[in-house]
Structures are given as structure tokens and as C-alpha cells.
Amino acid sequence: MQGRANLKLAGGPLTHDKGAFEQLSAAIGDRSVVLAASTHPGEERAIARALDALEEVPFLILMPRHPERGGGLVQTLRADGRVVAVRSAGETIALDTSVYLADTLGEMGLFLALADVVVMGGSFGPVIGHAGAGGHNPLEPARLGKPTVCGPDMANWPDVAADLERAGGLIRVERIEQLAPAVAPLLGDPVKARAMGERARRAAQAADAGLDRLWSHLAPLLPAGRTR
Secondary structure, eight states: OTTOOOGGGOOOOOOOOHHHHHHHHHHHTTOOEEEEEEEOTTHHHHHHHHHTTSSSOOEEEEEESSGGGHHHHHHHHHHTTOOEEETTTTOOOOTTOOEEEOOOSSOHHHHHHHOSEEEETTSOHHHHTSOOOOOOOTHHHHHTTOOEEEOSOOTTSHHHHHHHHHHTSEEEOSSGGGHHHHHHHHHHOHHHHHHHHHHHHHHHHHHHHHHHHHHHHHGGGSOTTOOO
């Protein structure tokens, strides 16, 4: 992006198990879905509470960056009065389930596929009084055409985040109180959400094209018989 080839940008769209997708999608029904992806301590509760401000509170999938934190998270969420189903425990989503704790590994593609809007974790630390984590890879939702909202701390992906934001595929909020107003128009207008997701997808494709150009220059320099 911005004319530079960064090997951290390598990768295609994440895949998912179609059977698991159909099962979870049927259980969620017609509720709007927000995925809080790769979250860090303090972010889960802050994001859930921020989304409570929406007129129609969405079904929230929480995917902590470190799944071993799941036990403590369940206690915290249930103490707030939330009905939580836990992925690792095989718990099913019922009509009154408001939060699905996705505390497993290797299923990011599944939960991205289910999401209408993605909130990128690791980016809200400075505004909730926790250490900054620098954000996580915004190209993962972008490659799947998912509109994404992040907090102010995207220090690990500054150029990528800036390019996605300029392309109109990423919204950055400076305060946690701005999260609900950023998410509301996307949940309320699927056409707007899809258009934003498509802008994100095109920006991600531009990043991949930069890597292809880098490879075209490197390939002739490699020993014979080496392949990509």
C-alpha cells in the first residue's frame, strides 16, 4: 500500500467451515451481528457496554485474542446480566443469548463470515485505561468485504489502517462513546455496509497487488527450481 511492499500484508481471504457457518447462522436468526475480534483485557466489557447504547442492540460475538481468558470473561459478562453461550463448551445459541464467546483457535474466518460489522480489538486500550496493544490485522475483515471499526491505537498497522481509512473501508473512533454512533448506520443500512465492505476489499486487493509486484522482481533472482 502507498507504493510499498510489506510482507506482513501477505495472505488471502480466511476460509471457514460451511457446516458450522450454517448452524450458527440459523441459531442467530435475523439478528444483526457485531464481531469484536482479537480483543484484549478490558475491551470486551467496554465494547459490549458501548453497543448497549444502540436502539436495537446487536448480537455480539466476542473473540478474545487469548482464548484462555474465556473463563474470566464469562463471569464478567454474566455479572453484567448478559446471557452468554461459550463456543469451547459447545453451548448453543438460544433466543435470549446476547453474547457468543468465541474462545477457540483457528476460527477467525468463521466468525468474520457471520459478522455484519467488525470491531477490531487491540485498538481501544488508550481510551479505556489499559496498555495499548497496537491493534490487529484489519486486512482480515477487509479481504472478506466486512466494514470495520477500530479504536485510536493501530500502531502495529499504521500504513494499512491509514490506507483503509482513506479508501472508506475503515472507521476509526477516538473514544469508546463514539463506537455505537459509528456502528449504527452500518447495521441500519445494509447497502451502506456492503459498499463500505467493498471499498475495504478493493483496498486489500491493492495491498496484495503490491506483493505480486515485489515477487515479480524477486523471482528472477532466486536459484533455479525455487517456486513461490
